[in-house]
Amino acid sequence: MVGIDAQNKNILDRKFICSDCSLILRDPVQLTACGHRLCHSCSLNQNQTLMACSQCHMQTPSDQILVDRGFKNDMRTLPIICSYCDWAGTLQNYEKHLEQLHQHSIANEAQQTKLSTEEKIASVVVEGVNKNLDILIQNLPLPEENINNTQCVSYDGTLIWKITSFNEKMMDAKSKRQPSIYSPPFYSSPTGYKMRAELYLHEDGNAGRTYMSLCFVLMRGSYDAILKFPFNYKVTFCLYDQTPQQRHxxxxxxxxxxxxxxxxxxxxxxxxxxxxxxxxxxxxxxEGNPYVRDDTMFIKIMVDFGDIPTTLLSYALNLNPGLPMHIQQSMIEEEQNKRLFNKENTL
Incomplete structure (x- = not known):
C-alpha cells in the first residue's frame, strides 16, 4: 500500500512526503545515508541490497533503513483535507475517515449489485462486485459545487475569497436577514494562526451613504499555545477589478x-x-462596475508576515494569483531590490 493521498498534500512540508510515491508518508522509514524518508511499502518495492534515494540518489544499505516511529507520531497532528469529500481534520483521524468511506462504498456497491442482479445479466453483476475498491474510491469525482463552496484551504497567510450569488447576499444584508458573511478559514502555516474575514455588505454611514465593511477575525487554533500573542501583523484587503485595467x-x-x-x-x-x-x-x-461580474466578487486577504513595504503592495497584489506563492515572493523581492538599486543610482 503506497502513501496517503489528500487534497492539501502539495502544500505540506516536503519532509512529510514520500520521496518515492510523492504521497503523504505511510509508516515512514528513514534512509540513514541521507536522512530522507519514504513509506515502508515503497522501501519494500525496491527489494535491493542498496537502496537509492529517489530524491538525492544516495544509497543506503537495506539493513540500515530505520522504521521511524517517532516521526510517525509527529505526523498525527498534520492538518488534512480529504481527497474525496470536504472532510478536514488531522492525519490521526483521516485513516478512520477513509475506512468509513470504504465501508460506505461497500454498502452502496452491495446495494447497486442487488438491484443490477434483477435487471442485468450475471456477468455484469460479477464484474461490478469484483471491482478493486481502492481504484473505485480514487476515481470518485469531487462534486464541483462542493469545491466551490468549501474553496481550497490556504496555509500561507493569504486567501482569495470567491463570493458567489452576490446580489442575493446583498438583498439579505439590506433586509437584515444576514448582515454579514464569513470567508472560509485560512492559516498562516499548517501549525500557525487560524483566521478568516467577515464582510458586512450593507453598512449605514454618514450623509446617507452606505458602505461595505471588511473585517479580519482571529479564530481559536490548534497551535495557539505555542504561538506569539498579541497578533501584530499588518492585514491587507484587496477587492479585485475583474477587467484588464486591474484597478483593484x-x-x-x-x-x-x-x-x-x-x-x-x-x-x-x-x-x-x-x-x-x-x-x-x-x-x-x-451598472457595469468591474468588481462584480457574473454575480461574483473576489476579495484577497493577505496577512503580511514579511513586512512588505507599502510602496510594493500594489505590485504584489497585481501579480498573477495563479502563480505559486514562493514564485510570487521571489518576484516581490526582485522588484524591491530593483527599486533600491534604481534609487541608489539616482542619488
Whole structure:
C-alpha cells in the first residue's frame, strides 16, 4: 500500500512526503545515508541490497533503513483535507475517515449489485462486485459545487475569497436577514494562526451613504499555545477589478495591540476588527462596475508576515494569483531590490 493521498498534500512540508510515491508518508522509514524518508511499502518495492534515494540518489544499505516511529507520531497532528469529500481534520483521524468511506462504498456497491442482479445479466453483476475498491474510491469525482463552496484551504497567510450569488447576499444584508458573511478559514502555516474575514455588505454611514465593511477575525487554533500573542501583523484587503485595467481597491490596517481582538482567543471566534468604510456601495452598485461580474466578487486577504513595504503592495497584489506563492515572493523581492538599486543610482 503506497502513501496517503489528500487534497492539501502539495502544500505540506516536503519532509512529510514520500520521496518515492510523492504521497503523504505511510509508516515512514528513514534512509540513514541521507536522512530522507519514504513509506515502508515503497522501501519494500525496491527489494535491493542498496537502496537509492529517489530524491538525492544516495544509497543506503537495506539493513540500515530505520522504521521511524517517532516521526510517525509527529505526523498525527498534520492538518488534512480529504481527497474525496470536504472532510478536514488531522492525519490521526483521516485513516478512520477513509475506512468509513470504504465501508460506505461497500454498502452502496452491495446495494447497486442487488438491484443490477434483477435487471442485468450475471456477468455484469460479477464484474461490478469484483471491482478493486481502492481504484473505485480514487476515481470518485469531487462534486464541483462542493469545491466551490468549501474553496481550497490556504496555509500561507493569504486567501482569495470567491463570493458567489452576490446580489442575493446583498438583498439579505439590506433586509437584515444576514448582515454579514464569513470567508472560509485560512492559516498562516499548517501549525500557525487560524483566521478568516467577515464582510458586512450593507453598512449605514454618514450623509446617507452606505458602505461595505471588511473585517479580519482571529479564530481559536490548534497551535495557539505555542504561538506569539498579541497578533501584530499588518492585514491587507484587496477587492479585485475583474477587467484588464486591474484597478483593484486596496486598503490595510495594523492591529491595535491592546484590543481583545488580537489576543490569544479563549472562544471559538474573536471580535472582528478591520476597515468600516472599505468601499462605497455607490461604486459597487453601478451598472457595469468591474468588481462584480457574473454575480461574483473576489476579495484577497493577505496577512503580511514579511513586512512588505507599502510602496510594493500594489505590485504584489497585481501579480498573477495563479502563480505559486514562493514564485510570487521571489518576484516581490526582485522588484524591491530593483527599486533600491534604481534609487541608489539616482542619488
Amino acid at each position: 481597491i486596496i486598503d490595510s490596517f495594523r492591529p491595535y495591540m491592546e484590543s481583545n481582538s488580537f489576543q490569544r482567543s479563549r472562544s471559538e471566534v474573536d471580535i472582528a476588527s478591520g476597515i468600516l468604510k472599505f468601499v462605497s456601495l455607490g461604486m459597487i452598485q453601478q
